[in-house]
Amino acid sequence: MKESFFRSMAWLHTWVGLLVCWLLFLIFFAGTISFFKDEVTIWAEPETHHVKQQVQRVQSQAEQINYVFAQLQHQAPNSLSWRINLPEPRNPILSYGYAEPKQPGQRRAPFNYTHLDPNTLEQLPAPRDTKGGNFFYRLHFDLHYIDVFTARIIVCLASLFMLVALVTGIVIHKRIFKDMFSFRANKGSRSWLDAHNVSSVLALPFHIMITYTGIITLIFMLFPYPAETVYEDGLKQMFEEALPINKRAKPSEEQRPLIAINDVLDQIYTKSPNADISYVFVRNANTATSQIVVYLATGKDVVDNGPRYLFNGVTGELEASSGEDWSASAQFYDSMTALHSGRLAEPLLRWLYFFCGVAGCAMIATGCIMWAKRLRERLKADQKPSFGLKLVETLNLATLMGLPFATAAFFIANRLLPLELAERADKEILVFFLAWLAMLIIAVSGREKHHWRYSAWLNAIACFLVPVVNALTTDGNWITYLLTKQWALFGIDSAFICAGLLFLLQSKKIPSHKTVINKAKSNKNRLLKEQQG
Amino acid sequence: MMELLQFSLCFLGFNCFALAKFNHFRDVFKKKLTEKQRHSFLMSGWITILLSLLLSVLNDGGYGALLFCGYMALSVVMLMILYSFTVSWVKYVSVLTMSVLLLSGFSVMIL
Amino acid sequence: MHSQSLDAMAGNRPKNTAKKRSVSLSYRVAVFLRFVAAIMGGYAFTSVLISLLAVLLPLNKLDSVLLTTTLSVFFYCCVFIWVFAVKSLKTVWITILLTTSGQLLALSFIKGWL
Numbered sequence: 001m002k003e004s005f006f007r008s009m010a011w012l013h014t015w016v017g018l019l020v021c022w023l024l025f026l027i028f029f030a031g032t033i034s035f036f037k038d039e040v041t042i043w044a045e046p047e048t049h050h051v052k053q054q055v056q057r058v059q060s061q062a063e064q065i066n067y068v069f070a071q072l073q074h075q076a077p078n079s080l081s082w083r084i085n086l087p088e089p090r091n092p093i094l095s096y097g098y099a100e101p102k103q104p105g106q107r108r109a110p111f112n113y114t115h116l117d118p119n120t121l122e123q124l125p126a127p128r129d130t131k132g133g134n135f136f137y138r139l140h141f142d143l144h145y146i147d148v149f150t151a152r153i154i155v156c157l158a159s160l161f162m163l164v165a166l167v168t169g170i171v172i173h174k175r176i177f178k179d180m181f182s183f184r185a186n187k188g189s190r191s192w193l194d195a196h197n198v199s200s201v202l203a204l205p206f207h208i209m210i211t212y213t214g215i216i217t218l219i220f221m222l223f224p225y226p227a228e229t230v231y232e233d234g235l236k237q238m239f240e241e242a243l244p245i246n247k248r249a250k251p252s253e254e255q256r257p258l259i260a261i262n263d264v265l266d267q268i269y270t271k272s273p274n275a276d277i278s279y280v281f282v283r284n285a286n287t288a289t290s291q292i293v294v295y296l297a298t299g300k301d302v303v304d305n306g307p308r309y310l311f312n313g314v315t316g317e318l319e320a321s322s323g324e325d326w327s328a329s330a331q332f333y334d335s336m337t338a339l340h341s342g343r344l345a346e347p348l349l350r351w352l353y354f355f356c357g358v359a360g361c362a363m364i365a366t367g368c369i370m371w372a373k374r375l376r377e378r379l380k381a382d383q384k385p386s387f388g389l390k391l392v393e394t395l396n397l398a399t400l401m402g403l404p405f406a407t408a409a410f411f412i413a414n415r416l417l418p419l420e421l422a423e424r425a426d427k428e429i430l431v432f433f434l435a436w437l438a439m440l441i442i443a444v445s446g447r448e449k450h451h452w453r454y455s456a457w458l459n460a461i462a463c464f465l466v467p468v469v470n471a472l473t474t475d476g477n478w479i480t481y482l483l484t485k486q487w488a489l490f491g492i493d494s495a496f497i498c499a500g501l502l503f504l505l506q507s508k509k510i511p512s513h514k515t516v517i518n519k520a521k522s523n524k525n526r527l528l529k530e531q532q533g
Numbered sequence: 534m535m536e537l538l539q540f541s542l543c544f545l546g547f548n549c550f551a552l553a554k555f556n557h558f559r560d561v562f563k564k565k566l567t568e569k570q571r572h573s574f575l576m577s578g579w580i581t582i583l584l585s586l587l588l589s590v591l592n593d594g595g596y597g598a599l600l601f602c603g604y605m606a607l608s609v610v611m612l613m614i615l616y617s618f619t620v621s622w623v624k625y626v627s628v629l630t631m632s633v634l635l636l637s638g639f640s641v642m643i644l
Numbered sequence: 645m646h647s648q649s650l651d652a653m654a655g656n657r658p659k660n661t662a663k664k665r666s667v668s669l670s671y672r673v674a675v676f677l678r679f680v681a682a683i684m685g686g687y688a689f690t691s692v693l694i695s696l697l698a699v700l701l702p703l704n705k706l707d708s709v710l711l712t713t714t715l716s717v718f719f720y721c722c723v724f725i726w727v728f729a730v731k732s733l734k735t736v737w738i739t740i741l742l743t744t745s746g747q748l749l750a751l752s753f754i755k756g757w758l
Binding site: 178180181182183184185198201202203205206209300301302335339344345348349352353355356359 | 536550551554557593594595596599600602603604605606607609610612613614615616617618
């Protein structure tokens with residue numbers, strides 16, 4: 001569209017970047033936090049902090065499943081849906097639930113959950129009503145306060161723009177290998193460009209992978225057409241062929257006793273002696289069409305749909321399995337979701353994922369800032385800022401400073417909101433958005449350097465407040481977490497302390513009004529001296 | 534230990550790539566980079582990086598490949614900080630990396 | 645207005661920044677239409693392409709659907725970039741319309757919709 005391919009790609013890179021950078025920052029920010037969503041959920045539920053990770057986690061599963069089955073038979077023998085969540089390496093709680101009858105007007109039947117300490121099988125007090133890490137997880141693709149379908153279309157479009165920005169960025173970065181380690185500090189626009197280039201290049205495989213696979217997770221919503229064309233019954237038929245274990249039998253009125261769970265477990269352990277079970281589902285318990293579904297953990301395999309088995313609930317016969325013997329094409333597709341969610345990642349890889357996510361946020365943030373600087377540099381001395389410039393600068397301050405502030409506010413609200421508050425989880429989320437709104441108001445009121453400095457201060461205070469409020473309102477604190485080796489909690493408190501220090505550093509680096517004036521004065525004096533001398 | 538070996542190989546490899554550039558070599562050694570030196574740095578860089586990738590994949594398959602991409606990202610950011618802010622440390626860090634490499638290599642072979 | 649490369653943005657500005665730049669309405673409309681071509685035209689082209697491929701590939705049903713759907717993003721991205729690489733917007737629209745309808749026709753014959 002321009003004179004050369006290079007110029008067109010440069011134009012495209014900056015424009016697709018500009019159109020969605022703030023939304024992309026939200027997606028990357030929430031997504032990066034989501035890599036530790038289990039840990040955030042643990043932090044958000046202090047009622048479960050004393051539960052220790054089991055020593056023999058996999059070996060205890062059979063006993064735990066038996067115990068829970070007995071409980072469910074007692075509590076909800078006729079529920080249409082049972083669910084057992086076994087403890088995982090990152091989530092030590094054993095929980096189970098059953099579906100209560102669906103009331104008219106409800107989209108889904110409400111689930112009644114019970115949480116147990118897996119070491120003692122004692123019931124834990126119900127944790128406070130909070131979404132925990134799942135808020136950030138859902139935020140990065142379902143957004144919030146808008147319907148899910150619209151949100152996902154917007155996120156898909158933004159992710160497509162991100163992918164185009166990455167590809168065009170590679171095309172136009174001619175010195176990609178020469179400048180890989182270059183960072184020239186304190187050189188104004190050059191430094192911002194270097195920061196943008198370095199943060200993009202150092203995690204380039206990650207950025208491309210996470211963006212591409214992100215769109216793939218929503219691909220059947222975006223492109224149902226191949227499935228609809230090839231299969232007569234379309235998407236539904238395709239999913240049934242791919243995952244036969246998901247075929248739910250229709251509920252039946254006829255009562256039949258549920259097979260003893262050990263029959264099912266024996267079959268699984270015969271197949272794989274050290275099977276690590278993640279979930280057990282029971283559909284239509286104690287009826288003629290009951291089904292038992294068992295999900296095995298995927299461990300470090302790059303797969304999303306691990307081995308899953310469907311058993312007839314009356315006879316105990318294995319009726320279907322999926323996740324075994326995937327074809328190459330199926331593995332190719334399935335690995336995409338696994339790569340994106342990073343569920344396979346153990347601590348080292350998980351921290352590397354997180355680090356790359358932070359690099360992604362830095363890449364987008366530096367891009368946003370360069371746009372604002374470029375628009376401001378075009379401004380002549382007597383010109384007033386255009387609406388476009390004001391908009392870009394406002395969104396920059398509101399988003400880049402507002403999201404960390406809102407996050408800290410969310411964590412503080414988790415500790416301070418009364419436990420019996422109605423719809424407590426939604427109110428925590430409301431606090432997040434109100435804090436973000438507060439930062440937007442600051443941004444609307446002005447975008448000078450001192451506004452940035454004040455928001456850096458606000459962020460630093462909010463971040464330091466999180467571990468302080470935590471210490472004041474729960475039994476533990478940052479030091480005790482280290483002593484008792486509760487790494488999830490220690491990690492989150494540490495992350496806030498680090499973030500607070502970084503915001504303090506930022507506030508120091510932004511020159512104050514006085515410094516700017518003094519510098520201008522000394523420059524003027526220097527110029528005058530040179531003229532005279 | 535194995536991860537430390539894989540990472541130090543990757544880090545050393547990228548360090549060689551950095552030293553194969555005229556500006557970085559000049560900052561560290563205060564001399565001009567000769568073509569022969571440039572070639573040897575590039576070769577060593579490629580060999581050590583590919584060795585790191587090979588070890589990661591042989592050890593853990595697809596998971597190892599992911600770890601390797603993470604090592605690359607971490608190496609690049611550390612080297613960027615090193616060459617932009619603390620160039621005088623490069624020699625010491627390189628020696629440290631090589632020692633870590635040898636030590637972790639020995640412990641992996643012995644244990 | 646948009647022809648500056650990133651080097652220019654960093655401070656080595658070309659001499660013509662002194663000239664007054666006006667962004668005409670026709671330019672804005674042209675840019676908008678190009679984005680429409682990229683987003684919607686690209687979507688239509690990709691949808692038809694992957695549906696046709698899914699039918700043509702010598703794999704079983706599930707595999708061809710999974711493979712083509714997984715590759716859809718790659719195709720969409722390529723088309724998107726191509727739309728902005730071509731000089732004339734008319735060429736873009738005509739090419740997209742012709743190729744998409746051509747593929748749709750082929751698909752209809754194969755599937756027996758016509």
